[in-house]
Amino acid sequence: MGKQHFRLTKLELLIRTVFLTIGAALVAVALEIFLVPNSIVDGGITGISIMIAHVTHLPLGLFLFLLNIPFLIIGYKQIGKTFALSTLYAVTIMSIGTVLLHPVKPLTYSTFLAPVIGGVILGIGVGLVIRNGGSLDGTEIIAILFNKKLPFSVGEVVMFMNLFILGSAGFVFTWDSAMYSLIAYYIAFKMIDVTIEGFDESKSVWIISEEAKELGDAIMDRLGRGVTYLQGEGGFTGGAKKVIFCVITRLEEAKLKSIVQELDPAAFLAVGNIHDVKGGRFKKRDIH
Known part of the structure; x- marks a missing residue:
């Protein structure tokens, strides 16, 4: 039997696009309104982009877009056309969102509220994108590729890379920032699960x-x-x-x-x- 191709209806495509847009926009809000102004980084390509933007003083959205594109191209065969296009769309919305929100004044400079509220919004946003067939981070694609050659699961590879990236925040910013980043990352990680699985797990x-x-x-x-x-x-x-x-x-x-x-x-x-x-x-x- 040949392969069966399942096409989304126009309504399903519209609903998916709406939720991808909302999810990516929430991530942009979490980054520019809560995390980045307080020198708090996320894991993966987003964390790397935040640190490079801080050092170069160039727009964060530029690096969010450019650093993710190569991994989309590399992993195209692994992740499929639909996933690649959904990811490209979500990453584009997130990048544009951070550029538009950059002039907006942060809602808080509290070292307690910033990682907590930022982590919650970030996790909901990422969860919505994943739940609707996309991704916002190229490290997941890297992990899939490494998983074929290393005796580690995709989750273990992602965790290792993120710990390395979050630890690097201590050198770029301060060690307090690195520890606040770990708090934000943990909260976001939990909120991703809740968003994907729902409270009625x-x-x-x-x-x-x-x-x-x-x-x-x-x-x-x-x-x-x-x-x-x-x-x-x-x-x-x-x-x-x-x-x-x-x-x-x-x-x-x-x-x-x-x-x-x-x-x-x-x-x-x-x-x-x-x-x-x-x-x-x-x-x-x-x-x-």
């Missing part, structure tokens, strides 16, 4: 219990979630085991644990994070 649940049927009925009745019964076999005993599998949200985890504790305190319970849920009957049934 899904979790997979595995329960092995002698009271499987009673537990399954309680989960369906009291949580409104569907369950699947699987047949298992004990590794040590060789005995038949009934396994319950279901998917819940993070907010329902505590209630599920209380149900298990109430009906079978001896049950084996495992809960894990899920990044994406599609198909099936995950939509919650109304409880009357």
Whole structure:
């Protein structure tokens, strides 16, 4: 079979473009209104651009655009045309945004508020761009390329590069700036997760219990979630085991644990994070 090509509808393309624009604009606001005026840098190409702009006294947007382009070209085959175009668009909006916002007076010079508020806005902006099929940093592309030749994951390569870049801020600015940059980076990192996954993060649940049927009925009745019964076999005993599998949200985890504790305190319970849920009957049934 040949490759199937999926094209976005005009409405989907418009929605994606709107969110890419909002995300890139938020990053520009975070950089020019909160972080850069307080000598706080971000990780990746953005951090490098901030430091070069500080040393050369040239516009930040110039370096944000120019430094990302080579990595887009290098990684074009790795990331695909749609991702490359979305990234190019987002980077362009971010670069123009920083140039337009540069004359605007910063909202705060507080060493507490700047990294916190700036990190939150930055994380939401980057998360929106990633969620809509783009990126704002060439280091992710570098990490993908290095990952094929080094025994490290993409995340580990990105983390190593960012620690090096954030540490460099101590030499370009001050060591206080480097430490504030780490705070902003951590907050942004967490906000990216929240923006991509949402507050209703899904979790997979595995329960092995002698009271499987009673537990399954309680989960369906009291949580409104569907369950699947699987047949298992004990590794040590060789005995038949009934396994319950279901998917819940993070907010329902505590209630599920209380149900298990109430009906079978001896049950084996495992809960894990899920990044994406599609198909099936995950939509919650109304409880009357």
